[in-house]
Amino acid sequence: MTDDALIEAARVSKAWPFEEARKLLKRYPDGRRPDGQPVVFETGYGPSGLPHIGTFQEVLRTTLVRRAFEALTGGAPTRLVAFSDDMDGLRKVPDNVPNQALLAQHLGKPLSRIPDPFEAGFPSFAAHNNAKLRAFLDRFGFDYEFVSSSEMYNAGAFDEALRGVLRTNQAILDIMLPTLRAERAATYSPILPVSPTTGAVLQVPVEVVDAESGTIRFTDENGEAVEQSALGGMSKLQWKVDWAMRWVALGVDYEMYGKDLTDSGVQSGKIAQVLGGRKPEGLIYELFLDANGEKISKSKGNGLTIEEWLTYGSEESLGFYIFPNPKSAKSLHAGVIPRAVDDYWQFRGQLAEQPLDKQLGNPVWHLLRTTDKAGEGAGDTLPVTYALLLNLVGVLGAGATREQVWSYLGNYVGDADPAAHPELDKLVGTALAYNRDFIAPGLVRQAPTANEAAALRELDQQLSGLEPDTSAETLQTMVYEIGKREEFGFASLRDWFQGLYRTLLGSDQGPRMGSFIALYGIANTRQLIAEALAR
Known part of the structure; x- marks a missing residue:
């Protein structure tokens, strides 16, 4: 496959990562930024909690778009910034962390200036969670650059962007105030000063004294008027303003976000324009739902x-x-x-x-x-499906062991050795866990109906005359033909197979029965039939 062929195919592909990548091609028609710098992709993370599946999906999906853009442009340079908003003030104590009383003493302070409640040797709560984020992303092999909000603020890396916010303070207020309730609007300020007395991030009105020097004036928590710099980590910005400032300061070209941030994206886009920048391209994704x-x-x-x-x-x-x-x-x-x-x-x-x-x-x-393994493993398959593996483990019961499962796999898999099939061996372990937690506790094998019992007797009789190494296809054909016989009265083959699943496996769904019998063994399957008929 040549690069030209890939580029041509990518330009018309309907796969969503390519559709997203083509947005960037409209932004930069030749696939390169005018300043010669890499195209910047960003994902954001709030370190008040540990990384979770939402964090994973956002980094994964952004990486998918990044790689699609590289393919579309023949390898245009790109960067992925994983940004931690660790300058944010702690608003409430999370339910799932230790030492909650300790955190309660530091409410309002930047996450990077609060002790680590896990007492794991990190200098702050944010440092602990940031380390978890990096370990989490590294585990999945993502290519990214970690950027800490606190480090950027404290080192002055955001100072020029902050001056831009101070210069356009009124224009930003004109964007934001109409979107706020009257009570919130009365105290709203784009700039959140850090109290010189308590270290908390304050939600108070702020007067810009001198935008170029970064000087602001506000009333501290103790009621005293304070005049101090907003630069060098002495303030941070409100969420929507901060997001926009970050886009401009880091030159972000692409960032996706959840449906719940739709309004934030609109307002931040307007603020980015006021700051002389441009809202990134991006995708608004839907959120995850639970089983209900x-x-x-x-x-x-x-x-x-x-x-x-x-x-x-x-x-x-x-x-x-x-x-x-x-x-x-x-x-x-x-x-x-x-x-x-x-x-x-x-x-x-x-x-x-x-x-x-x-x-x-x-x-x-x-x-x-996503992890620079293009093409590796393409064409690989597993010798058995995970569904079939779960059916086998389900029949073996909650006490099944890895060794037992592999002994049965020897009926079906050539060279049935975990070392020869490492991917399958991983799934043996996960199948045992899935069976233990979700299948075994509710497993009930039903008694067969009269016509199911008659068909099971016929199946048992036919199995009794077969060699142990009879192929899965031969077994499948045999099961199929029994289900078609009028004397057993099945309205459809589906009814016959569902009967097999309910009576032999304790499930409403199941595998190809020929494959299952070959895997479990003819003698063992006959024992299952005998147990079903005894019910």
């Missing part, structure tokens, strides 16, 4: 964490699940994991044989490029 269709909330704990997903599925399957339709809400709960795992491997297996235009629409093509 309710918005996921960190305080409610009704979502699925990264660690939970990786306990029951794979990193690749998480990326695969997140990839499609970012403008549509997604349910995020354990029930979606098995399908995501199998769909990922199905698409990965197809990739190598697809023509280029189809590859660019294949999520795996994009996912492999």
Whole structure:
């Protein structure tokens, strides 16, 4: 595949990362910034909490657009900035951290100036969470540059941008005040001074004394009038103003954000223009929902964490699940994991044989490029599906072990050795965990109906005459033919297979039965049938 062929295909691809990348091509028609600097992509992170699945999806999706833009432009230089808003004042004590009384003493102070409640050796609460963010992003192999808001403010790197805010203070007020309630508008200021007495970030009216020197005047918490510099970490900006200032100061060209920040994006875009900059291109994505269709909330704990997903599925399957339709809400709960795992491997297996235009629409093509592994593993497949693995583990029961599972895999997989199939071995571990937590506790195998029992007896009789190494296809054909026989009275083959799943596996859904019998073994399957008939 030549670069020219890729560029031509990317220009017309309907895959959403390319559609987003083409927005940047309209911004920079030759694919390069006029100043010769790399095109800047940004993601934001609020370090008052630990990184979570929302953090992952935003960095992943932004990286997908970044790599699509590079492909579209034949390798235009780019940067991804992971920005931590650690200069923000702590508004409330999070529910899920230790030493809450300690944090309560520092409410209002910048997160980077509050002691670490985890007592893990970090100089601040923000430093602890920032370290977790970097470790989190590194774990998934993302290419990014970490930028701390506090470090930028304290080092004076934002000083010139702050002067710009001070110069245009009234114009920014004209944008913001009409959007605020009267009570909020009465005390609103684009600039939030840091109190010289308490160190808190203050929400008080501010008078700009001298924009060029950065001097401001305000009333401190103790009622005293204070005149001090807004520069060098002595102030920060209101959220929407801060976002706009950051876009301008860092030259951000692309940033996506959630639907809940739609209004913030509009106002920040206007402020960026006042500051002499330009709102980045971007995508407004929908939010995750829980199993009941309710918005996921960190305080409610009704979502699925990264660690939970990786306990029951794979990193690749998480990326695969997140990839499609970012403008549509997604349910995020354990029930979606098995399908995501199998769909990922199905698409990965197809990739190598697809023509280029189809590859660019294949999520795996994009996912492999997020960590500079373009094409690696394309065409790979698993010898068994995750769904089939879960059915096997489900039959073995909650006490099943990895060694037991591999002993059964020997019926179906050549060279059934974990070292020879490391990806499958990972899924054996996650299948055992999924079965333990979600399948085994509610597993009930139903008694067969009269016609199901008759068909099961016929299946058992036919199995009794087969060799142990009979192929999965032969077994599948046999099961299929039994279900078609009029004497057993099934309205459709679907009814027969559902009967098998309910009586033998304790599930409403299941695998190809020929594959399951080959994997579990003919003798063991006959034992399952005997147990079902005994019910």
